[in-house]
Amino acid sequence: MSGTDHTGAFQEDILEKNYIIADHVSKTFFRGEENELEVLQEINVKVQKGEFICIVGGSGCGKSTLLRAIAGLDCEHEGEITVDREVVKKTSKKRGLVFQEHRLFPWLSVLDNVCFALDEGSRAEKEAKARQSIELVGLAGFEQAKPKELSGGMAQRANIARALVNNPPLLLLDEPFGALDAFTKIQLQNELIKIKNREGSTMIMVTHDIEEAVYLADRVIVMTNRPGTIREIVSVNLPRPRNRNEYHFVELRKRISSYFFETPDIQEDYNI
Amino acid sequence: MTSSNKRSKKFFETALGSFLEGLLPILILLAAWIIASGSGRLNPIVLPPPRSVFHSFTEMLLDGSLLSSLGISLIRVLKGYFLSVVLGVGLGIIIGLSPHMQRLSNLIIQILRPIPPIAWIPLVILWFGIGEGSKVFLIFLGGFFTNLINVIDGIRYTDKKLLEVASVMETPKRKYILELVIPAAFPSIFTGLRVSLGSCWTCVVAAELVASTSGIGYMISNARNYGLMDVVIVGMLSIGVIGKVMDVILKAVEKRVLSWTVDQG
Numbered sequence: 090m091s092g093t094d095h096t097g098a099f100q101e102d103i104l105e106k107n108y109i110i111a112d113h114v115s116k117t118f119f120r121g122e123e124n125e126l127e128v129l130q131e132i133n134v135k136v137q138k139g140e141f142i143c144i145v146g147g148s149g150c151g152k153s154t155l156l157r158a159i160a161g162l163d164c165e166h167e168g169e170i171t172v173d174r175e176v177v178k179k180t181s182k183k184r185g186l187v188f189q190e191h192r193l194f195p196w197l198s199v200l201d202n203v204c205f206a207l208d209e210g211s212r213a214e215k216e217a218k219a220r221q222s223i224e225l226v227g228l229a230g231f232e233q234a235k236p237k238e239l240s241g242g243m244a245q246r247a248n249i250a251r252a253l254v255n256n257p258p259l260l261l262l263d264e265p266f267g268a269l270d271a272f273t274k275i276q277l278q279n280e281l282i283k284i285k286n287r288e289g290s291t292m293i294m295v296t297h298d299i300e301e302a303v304y305l306a307d308r309v310i311v312m313t314n315r316p317g318t319i320r321e322i323v324s325v326n327l328p329r330p331r332n333r334n335e336y337h338f339v340e341l342r343k344r345i346s347s348y349f350f351e352t353p354d355i356q357e358d359y360n361i
Numbered sequence: 362m363t364s365s366n367k368r369s370k371k372f373f374e375t376a377l378g379s380f381l382e383g384l385l386p387i388l389i390l391l392a393a394w395i396i397a398s399g400s401g402r403l404n405p406i407v408l409p410p411p412r413s414v415f416h417s418f419t420e421m422l423l424d425g426s427l428l429s430s431l432g433i434s435l436i437r438v439l440k441g442y443f444l445s446v447v448l449g450v451g452l453g454i455i456i457g458l459s460p461h462m463q464r465l466s467n468l469i470i471q472i473l474r475p476i477p478p479i480a481w482i483p484l485v486i487l488w489f490g491i492g493e494g495s496k497v498f499l500i501f502l503g504g505f506f507t508n509l510i511n512v513i514d515g516i517r518y519t520d521k522k523l524l525e526v527a528s529v530m531e532t533p534k535r536k537y538i539l540e541l542v543i544p545a546a547f548p549s550i551f552t553g554l555r556v557s558l559g560s561c562w563t564c565v566v567a568a569e570l571v572a573s574t575s576g577i578g579y580m581i582s583n584a585r586n587y588g589l590m591d592v593v594i595v596g597m598l599s600i601g602v603i604g605k606v607m608d609v610i611l612k613a614v615e616k617r618v619l620s621w622t623v624d625q626g
């Protein structure tokens with residue numbers, strides 16, 4: 090609330106609060122005549138600059154579709170998405186996207202795949218940046234490997250390294266850790282938080298792991314099944330670093346789980 | 362029984378084993394040919410005995426006529442092939458990258474492609490005379506469309522998912538084409554290069570039907586005029602063997618260049 094007496098700062102404040110605005114966003118896929126699939130319905134949400142948002146929802150409820158719309162890959166929808174005061178009409182370097190599948194270029198090594206994301210600077214400068222990013226995701230030593238030589242989890246880490254190397258102010262992540270083992274996953278979650286704190290970037294991550302959502306997010310968007318709507322937005326007001334076994338953490342996790350499982354407690358017990 | 366079965370299966374899966382297995386039908390055919398000729402029931406004018414084919418072969422090999430004919434044809438083929446690659450790949454990239462060019466060129470390509478090079482001969486003689494140019498042009502025709510279409514399709518059917526990655530990164534156009542679209546089309550382009558070399562080589566006889574006095578095609582048609590079927594067969598088999606050798610070489614190059622594709626070990 091500081092700076093409300095100063096008009097410029099006040100405006101800045103409002104803009105930061107409305108960094109991303111999804112305004113009545115609905116999306117229907119037309120697959121031939123008479124075959125319509127309503128995927129997103131009336132998505133309204135505002136995201137602050139620097140916020141970490143997680144989206145959870147059943148598979149096929151339109152999470153990837155929503156991320157693609159924010160990225161500008163698919164702009165044929167109703168309503169409007171605004172990012173940093175600009176209506177999203179096309180893709181932009183400023184909005185990085187980690188795809189659900191690794192999508193590495195099979196003819197390039199890991200290093201060259203990451204370098205591909207960089208357009209400026211000499212080859213040496215690009216390589217230095219790329220190596221840093223590769224090390225960050227724990228792939229050091231595999232710079233020269235080709236995608237077909239990598240395991241699924243390693244390929245996914247290279248994919249993340251490629252998205253991180255540009256330091257986009259907004260990073261969209263589509264189930265980035267789904268293919269990773271628990272250990273690497275936790276490690277990368279912490280890296281992600283560090284990057285966010287260091288760069289002040291805004292992150293929106295789709296995940297099917299409720300614990301991950303509670304661990305990472307400032308707010309968790311819970312979506313309903315098709316057509317995907319926002320069921321609730323849960324604020325996670327827990328201090329960081331968060332303890333996954335702490336009472337409030339577990340309570341929040343259970344609460345979010347209860348949207349998906351009729352008997353959350355039983356489900357919980359089996360999960361643990 | 363099972364263990365010996367396993368062992369024999371393993372042997373035929375080795376490089377040498379599979380080569381020998383491929384050789385087997387050839388040896389059987391050869392044996393059948395030798396026996397049929399030896400029985401005296403086969404008219405040597407219809408099918409000369411292997412002995413006389415082999416005799417002609419060694420004779421032509423020793424006096425150098427076989428190799429010089431092959432050499433002359435090979436050079437023609439390489440010239441025509443080179444042209445078909447340069448123009449086919451060049452035009453293919455331009456067409457593949459532009460939907461306009463695709464719509465403009467599609468019909469005309471579909472109509473010209475099925476015309477066999479042989480049918481072009483009368484026009485080609487009018488346009489190029491009876492010199493080297495006409496032969497090279499016919500061979501060029503033999504490979505051009507194969508290269509063109511493989512490049513166009515390779516570019517058109519690039520994995521959209523990879524293109525989306527570049528779209529998100531706002532990759533500059535030049536880099537997008539040179540470092541993404543074209544490499545992604547490489548497997549298809551290479552298939553074109555390999556198949557078209559075969560087609561060019563296949564065209565050599567047709568090309569040398571045009572008032573030629575040299576080359577392996579001329580050798581065959583000339584021998585036919587004199588009823589020398591053994592020389593005809595030597596010519597045919599030489600074309601076959603050289604074609605196979607060229608394919609082996611290109612396949613080896615392909616394997617190196619395309620080592621990144623998933624289906625190669």
Ligand SMILES: Nc1ncnc2c1ncn2[C@@H]1O[C@H](COP(=O)(O)OP(=O)(O)O)[C@@H](O)[C@H]1O
Binds near residue numbers: 128148149150151152
């Ligand atoms: N390009 C498309 N054309 C038609 N239907 C699509 C397309 N992309 C996604 N869908 C459908 O939209 C629904 C939501 O997809 P998606 O956003 O990928 O779900 P998820 O929440 O699992 O990421 C799915 O039923 C999917 O089949």
Ligand SMILES: [Mg+2]
Binds near residue numbers: 152153154189263
């Ligand atoms: Mg998805």
